[in-house]
Amino acid sequence: MTPTRHALLETVARAVLELPSRPxxxxxxxxxxxxGKTTLADxxxxxxxxxxxxxxxxxxxxxxxxxxxxxxxGRQSPEGYYRDSYDYATLAKVLLDPLSPGGSxxxxxxxxxxxADLFVEAPEERAAPGSILLFDGIxxxxxxxxxxxxFSIFLRVEWARNHRRRGPQIAGQTGAPARYSEGQALYFRExxxxxxxxxxxxxxxxxxxxxxxxxxxxxx
Numbered sequence: 001m002t003p004t005r006h007a008l009l010e011t012v013a014r015a016v017l018e019l020p021s022r023p024x025x026x027x028x029x030x031x032x033x034x035x036g037k038t039t040l041a042d043x044x045x046x047x048x049x050x051x052x053x054x055x056x057x058x059x060x061x062x063x064x065x066x067x068x069x070x071x072x073x074g075r076q077s078p079e080g081y082y083r084d085s086y087d088y089a090t091l092a093k094v095l096l097d098p099l100s101p102g103g104s105x106x107x108x109x110x111x112x113x114x115x116a117d118l119f120v121e122a123p124e125e126r127a128a129p130g131s132i133l134l135f136d137g138i139x140x141x142x143x144x145x146x147x148x149x150x151f152s153i154f155l156r157v158e159w160a161r162n163h164r165r166r167g168p169q170i171a172g173q174t175g176a177p178a179r180y181s182e183g184q185a186l187y188f189r190e191x192x193x194x195x196x197x198x199x200x201x202x203x204x205x206x207x208x209x210x211x212x213x214x215x216x217x218x219x220x
Contacts (some may be wrong), residue, residue: 002208004210005043005206005207008210009044011211012201017053021130023101023105024099024127025131025151026096026100027132027134027150027151028136028141028149028153029134029135029136029155031138031155031156031157032155032180033180035157036203040155040201041057041136053130053131053132054127056099056109056127056133057134059135060135061114062109062110062111062112062113062122063086063110064085064112064114065084065112075179076179077179078178078186091145092144094111098127099131100148106126107125108125141192141196142191143191152196152197153198155203156194156201156202156203194213199213
């Protein structure tokens with residue numbers, strides 16, 4: 001990890017730790033396919049761990065719909081990619097609601113294996129008081145999810161360069177790149193995630209990410 005990247009992670013960690021403690025602090029890491037969401041969330045978890053706060057790592061890729069739902073509008077449909085990829089109702093039921101204020105604290109990190117196209121039986125876990133949920137995935141600022149985040153990050157990258165860098169296969173799916181780029185464009189038009197995120201980070205150069213918009217009150 002470069003010094004520039006480490007310094008940025010330290011800044012993000014301080015912003016997270018300065019937030020009021022809740023039973024579980026919920027942090028979302030959003031961005032287009034392959035923007036570096038999982039890597040950044042993993043690195044942020046490592047930086048947060050010395051604080052003594054338990055970290056729960058999870059991601060939207062374990063909450064896909066089956067192929068029969070994901071592709072009901074066609075395998076290359078951008079709208080199907082945006083509308084039908086994920087089971088947000090189950091995500092809320094088994095993970096986000098239990099970790100919200102007033103929730104039971106008992107959660108599951110996964111319900112579906114997208115590569116095998118099979119439902120999975122993830123064990124139930126209990127969040128310790130003061131835990132931090134670090135949740136990464138695409139489309140995290142859509143209406144079904146945006147109210148769950150106590151703090152959220154949007155990773156900004158240049159789509160064409162990012163797609164060449166990451167390759168065409170995303171989350172076990174194959175098809176025309178337009179499915180993904182146009183699906184993301186639909187999300188951008190409807191939700192403008194860079195305006196809703198607590199923090200916007202330019203992650204185009206993985207060795208030298210930088211903050212585009214400083215931490216602010218969520219939803220500001």
